[in-house]
Amino acid sequence: MKRTAFFISDGTGITAETLGQSLLAQFDTIGFTKLTRPYIDSVDKARAMVQQINTAAEKDGVRPIIFDTVVNQEIRDILGQSDGFMIDIFSTFLAPLEQELSSHSSYSVGKSHSIASSSNYMERIEAVNFALDNDDGARTHYYDKADLILVGVSRCGKTPTCLYMAMQFGIRAANYPLTEEDMERLQLPAALKPYKHKLFGLTIDPDRLTAIRHERKPNSRYASFAQCEFEVREVENLFRRENIPYINSTHFSVEEISAKILVEKGVERRLK
Amino acid sequence: MKRTAFFISDGTGITAETLGQSLLAQFDTIGFTKLTRPYIDSVDKARAMVQQINTAAEKDGVRPIIFDTVVNQEIRDILGQSDGFMIDIFSTFLAPLEQELSSHSSYSVGKSHSIASSSNYMERIEAVNFALDNDDGARTHYYDKADLILVGVSRCGKTPTCLYMAMQFGIRAANYPLTEEDMERLQLPAALKPYKHKLFGLTIDPDRLTAIRHERKPNSRYASFAQCEFEVREVENLFRRENIPYINSTHFSVEEISAKILVEKGVERRLK
Numbered sequence: 001m002k003r004t005a006f007f008i009s010d011g012t013g014i015t016a017e018t019l020g021q022s023l024l025a026q027f028d029t030i031g032f033t034k035l036t037r038p039y040i041d042s043v044d045k046a047r048a049m050v051q052q053i054n055t056a057a058e059k060d061g062v063r064p065i066i067f068d069t070v071v072n073q074e075i076r077d078i079l080g081q082s083d084g085f086m087i088d089i090f091s092t093f094l095a096p097l098e099q100e101l102s103s104h105s106s107y108s109v110g111k112s113h114s115i116a117s118s119s120n121y122m123e124r125i126e127a128v129n130f131a132l133d134n135d136d137g138a139r140t141h142y143y144d145k146a147d148l149i150l151v152g153v154s155r156c157g158k159t160p161t162c163l164y165m166a167m168q169f170g171i172r173a174a175n176y177p178l179t180e181e182d183m184e185r186l187q188l189p190a191a192l193k194p195y196k197h198k199l200f201g202l203t204i205d206p207d208r209l210t211a212i213r214h215e216r217k218p219n220s221r222y223a224s225f226a227q228c229e230f231e232v233r234e235v236e237n238l239f240r241r242e243n244i245p246y247i248n249s250t251h252f253s254v255e256e257i258s259a260k261i262l263v264e265k266g267v268e269r270r271l272k
Numbered sequence: 273m274k275r276t277a278f279f280i281s282d283g284t285g286i287t288a289e290t291l292g293q294s295l296l297a298q299f300d301t302i303g304f305t306k307l308t309r310p311y312i313d314s315v316d317k318a319r320a321m322v323q324q325i326n327t328a329a330e331k332d333g334v335r336p337i338i339f340d341t342v343v344n345q346e347i348r349d350i351l352g353q354s355d356g357f358m359i360d361i362f363s364t365f366l367a368p369l370e371q372e373l374s375s376h377s378s379y380s381v382g383k384s385h386s387i388a389s390s391s392n393y394m395e396r397i398e399a400v401n402f403a404l405d406n407d408d409g410a411r412t413h414y415y416d417k418a419d420l421i422l423v424g425v426s427r428c429g430k431t432p433t434c435l436y437m438a439m440q441f442g443i444r445a446a447n448y449p450l451t452e453e454d455m456e457r458l459q460l461p462a463a464l465k466p467y468k469h470k471l472f473g474l475t476i477d478p479d480r481l482t483a484i485r486h487e488r489k490p491n492s493r494y495a496s497f498a499q500c501e502f503e504v505r506e507v508e509n510l511f512r513r514e515n516i517p518y519i520n521s522t523h524f525s526v527e528e529i530s531a532k533i534l535v536e537k538g539v540e541r542r543l544k
Contacts (some may be wrong), residue, residue, distance in 0.1 A: 003373075012531040015294040018384075022287040022341065023365050025383035027375050034544050038531040065372065069294065085372045087365055093295055100337065100357050101275075103299050111297035112290075113527040121525070128432045150537075160400045163435055167526070212397075253393070254439070255385040259284040259310040272306050 004033045004056040004064040008049060008079065010071060011110025013038035019089060020067035032065075040070060041109065048191070057083040071109045089233040118269045120170055127166035127173075134174035135159055140191035143174060147267055149195055150175040152202035152230045154222075156214045157249040157257065161202065164254045169262070169272030183234035188242055200261050201239040201246025205231050208250050276305045276328035276336040280321060280351065282343060283382025285310035291361055292339035304337075312342060313381065318350040329355040338495065343381045354403055392442055392543045399445075399542070406446035412463035415446060419426035419539055421467055422447040424474035425503045426494075427484045429521040433474065436526045441534065442542035455506035460514055472533050473511040473518025478504050480522050 005024055007016040013036045024032050033056075040049050056064045068083040070076050080086060094105045121166035134142055136159065143149060148165070150158045150173060158175035167170040182189050192199060206229040221227055239246045245264050249257055262269065278294055279288040292340045295423055296304050305328075312321050328336045338356040342348050352358060366377045397515045408431065415421060420432045420437070422445060430447035437443040454461050463470060478501040485495035493499055517536050521529055536542065 012527045014527055015290050018287050018290040019361070019365075022384040023362070023369055026377040027369070027373055028378055030373060030375060036541065039535055065369070087368070089291070090295070090298075092364060093291075093359055094298060094307070095360070097295060097299070097337070101299055102304060103302060105298040106300055107298065110528070111300070112294040113525055124433055124526075125429075128435065132431070143421075157397075159404070160439070161396055163400065164439060167432070167436060167439065193437065205348060226330075253385055255284045255286055256382070259286075263311055263318075264377065 001062070002031055002060055003062055004034065004035065004060055006049075006053060006056075006064055006066045006068075006069060006084065007036045008033070008040050008066060008068040009038050009110075010041040010075065011038065011069070012113045014068075014113050016067045016089060020065075020087075023067075023087075024065075040075065040079075041072070041232075043074065043078065046075045050078060050082040053079075053084045054081040071107050071167045123170045123270055124167065126235050127170045128163065130172040130174070131159075133160040135162065137176040137191075140174075140176070143191070143195045143198070145172060146174045147171045148199055148200055148261065148265060149192065149198045150200055150202055150261075151178055151192065151244070152246075153178055153204070153209065153228075153235050155209060155216065156202045156204040157254070158202055161249075161261070162253050164197045165261070167256045168258070168269075168271070171267065178231075178235050179236070180231065183231065183238065186238075186241075188238070189212070192215040196242070196244070199242075199244045200234070200265060201244045202257070203232060203236050203239070203248050205247055205248065205250040207226070273336070274303055274305065274332055276307065276332055278321075278325060278328075278336055278338045278340075278356065279308045280312050280328075280338060280340040280342060281310050281382075282313040282347065283341070284385045285309065285341075286357075286385050287424050288339045288341045288361060292359075295339075295359075296337075312347065312351075313344070314516075315346065315350060318347045321356040322350060322514060325351075325354040325356045343379050362374070395442045395542055396439065399442045400435065402444040402446070403431075403434040403438040407434065409448040412448070415458070415463070415467045415470070417444060418446045418467070418470055419443045419542075420445045420472055420533065420537060421464065421470045422474055422533075423450055423464065423471055423516070424518075425450055425476070425481065425500075425507050427481060427488065428474045428476040429526070430474055433529050433533070437530045437533070440530070440541075443539065450503075450507050450510070452503065453504065455510065460510070460511075468514070468516070471514075471516045472537060473507070473516045474529070475504055475508050475511070475518055475520050477496075477520065477522040480523070 007013050007020045017036045053064055064084045066086045069089050135217045152158055154177045162173040162175050165173045209228040210225045217223050279285050279292045286430045289308045336356045338358045341361050354381050424430055426449045434445040434447050437445045481500040482497045
């Protein structure tokens with residue numbers, strides 16, 4: 001069965017989308033067509049939205065599921081006239097929170113992902129720049145400023161993880177690729193030694209690594225299974241010998257790897 | 273008044289955190305200490321969590337707010353014994369959804385941010401690599417593969433926006449810095465001309481740009497207010513002359529800019 005789900009907001013739609021995705025993931029026998037519709041912030045846009053919802057209802061032969069975080073009551077009333085099944089995220093929780101906090105909700109639009117709500121803007125951009133500047137061992141003389149330094153073989157997922165942690169948490173994460181030379185030396189590279197407490201290792205299944213490297217450099221020694229297997233084995237040995245905590249990135253998303261690293265290293269996010 | 277909020281999950285905590293942040297943002301007179309606690313997936317961790325909650329309750333003199341997406345009932349029961357005020361995100365919405373979908377929730381842990389739920393893993397990593405490889409005009413011969421090309425003066429926020437769109441939406445976004453030369457030529461650089469339909473402009477207030485550039489190159493001509501003002505004015509003229517849609521990034525977060533760009537260009541996210 002095909003069913004359409006809309007994530008509708010008068011802001012970015014991030015909250016509606018995140019919660020909606022989580023809830024729908026619990027119903028894995030149903031194939032959902034998921035559509036995020038941010039900035040539905042006028043009566044006209046709401047009416048056009050109703051048209052889209054009704055068209056989907058007709059096409060699917062069943063009413064769409066609507067997750068909304070729209071604050072404006074007039075717009076919500078219009079959406080409520082559609083042929084959708086509405087999950088009202090804000091109204092469900094704001095009343096009990098108002099009571100518990102003895103305080104009134106400001107019912108203001110798009111607060112949580114706006115720049116205004118966050119004094120952290122510069123910190124975040126700084127963290128992204130830090131990740132870019134200190135990517136792939138490009139520079140090692142700013143490691144004193146790093147919150148974390150990810151280590152692992154080339155193409156095991158270090159860069160996306162560093163960027164995600166920077167963007168989402170404001171964490172300054174550098175990364176350093178361990179090369180064949182480092183492995184043969186059987187010890188940590190000199191640049192990393194003073195920062196052993198900041199190190200976190202990533203490893204990966206050799207066959208996945210082979211596939212990823214083939215995309216970049218097809219049929220090279222670098223991408224051969226033998227080479228990948230050798231590097232992974234040696235690096236895992238190094239992690240164990242040096243007591244560097246590590247995880248295998250093969251079966252985890254960037255979100256999962258990042259969350260696990262923060263828990264394991266006891267690092268709190270800088271963006272609040 | 274100081275009050276602690278916990279975002280607790282047996283997965284990454286992203287859903288609990290996102291919804292919790294959105295709801296708390298509506299109560300802007302209260303100062304919240306926000307703590308995300310992912311991977312609370314055992315009885316022992318749940319008991320330790322209760323300790324933390326109770327300690328915060330004692331310190332604040334008022335019970336903490338708890339947003340949880342824990343699926344396991346035993347763990348939820350333990351958390352329920354704490355001195356916190358629980359907002360049960362999943363249980364609130366799963367029952368009505370089960371009824372509407374005539375289907376049972378799988379009550380499985382950490383579904384929505386796991387790699388398993390997403391066939392999009394490679395697409396996402398590819399998009400991040402595309403953003404990195406095509407950053408800052410480094411390469412222009414892959415613009416045929418780009419979903420979007422951001423243009424604007426140096427340091428107006430192009431790179432973080434491209435990376436965010438890649439990571440969150442799987443969108444392949446390149447970016448090209450418009451230089452003084454481009455401005456003096458009074459026309460689009462040759463590399464961009466064939467891709468005018470993919471272009472989106474970013475602009476920024478000159479005083480903000482001055483501040484950002486000073487961080488990078490203090491007291492340079494590049495960072496001077498006169499230079500920043502000149503570049504911004506010329507680039508905005510170019511955008512208008514060439515009918516390139518654009519927004520001013522000064523007062524928007526990366527999330528807001530990204531969502532606005534997708535709406536304006538009518539580009540659907542690639543990650544579903």
